[in-house]
Amino acid sequence: MPAAHFTAATAANRALGGGYFVLELEAAEDTPVGAAQPGHFVMLRGEWGRDLLNPRAFSVLAAPSARRFAILGKIHGRGTARLGALRVGERVAVTGPLGRPFLSPRPGTTQLLIAGGVGLPPLHMQARVAAAAGLHTAVELLYGGRSAQDLVLLDQARDFGVRLHLATEDGSVGHRGFITGPLLARLDRAREAAESVELLACGPTPMLAAVRRIALDRDIPAQLCLEENMACGFGVCLGCAVPVHGPRPYAYCCTDGPVFDAREVRWP
DSSP states (O other): OOOEEEEEEEEEEEEEETTTEEEEEEEESSSSGOOOOOOOOEEEEEEEEEOSSSSSSEEEEEEEOOOOEEEEEESSSSHHHHTTTTTTTOOEEEEESSSBBBOOOOOOOOOEEEGGGGOOOOHHHHHHHHHHOOOOGGGGEEEESSSSGGGOOOOHHHHTTTTEEEEEETTTSSSSSSSSHHHHHHHHHHHHHTOOOEEEEEEEHHHHHHHHHHHHHHHHOOOEEEOOOOOOSSSSOOEEEEEEEESSSEEEEETTTTEEEEEBHHHH
């Protein structure tokens, strides 16, 4: 999908608690972001002058039209703090959509969507796409975080009609512990029922590594949406190298990903 560079204005900026926020941006003309698929991302930079020169990468959460899209952010540093504080009408430079997306949901295979914290957006969008195609029973969302504050946009996910499996490390919501607990239990049930499943995951690298190991051990297809630091988003800076198997030792998260086959990634 061809990307574009354009300017968009803040249409809404909603704080969700726990440092999370949903930022909605609207361009003056149609853009390719309206055709973004789950896993595609955008690079965003506000009008900050020489401060914070590099843009920030965000997965597309929703793209209701060719002019309007939304991202989910969490305040970690100065860049995300500035984006979280944007007021309606303030402008942002956008490059996107970028990257390689997830495979689409399809009948006959259950996609288990495994999200950790701020890794929710591409899987939330995958659930939205499935629901719009009448395939809400073909996907299930497994969502984990440190506490209840880290599980956001649950009402929307329930509106999609997908089944939810929740986990928090402090036990405030759902299973107490990591989301891999409910994942292993769900995979055991799938094996007993001879159910065809595949895994789609996005979140912190330790979670992705655990999901990858489970998938390889059980010979289950899995796609991982990786989180890497990016300065450009389109393969120029070479700062988002990912070790992979194959004829070349590294791929790049921005152009070859961010979605990778779990068997492709060369992690210990």
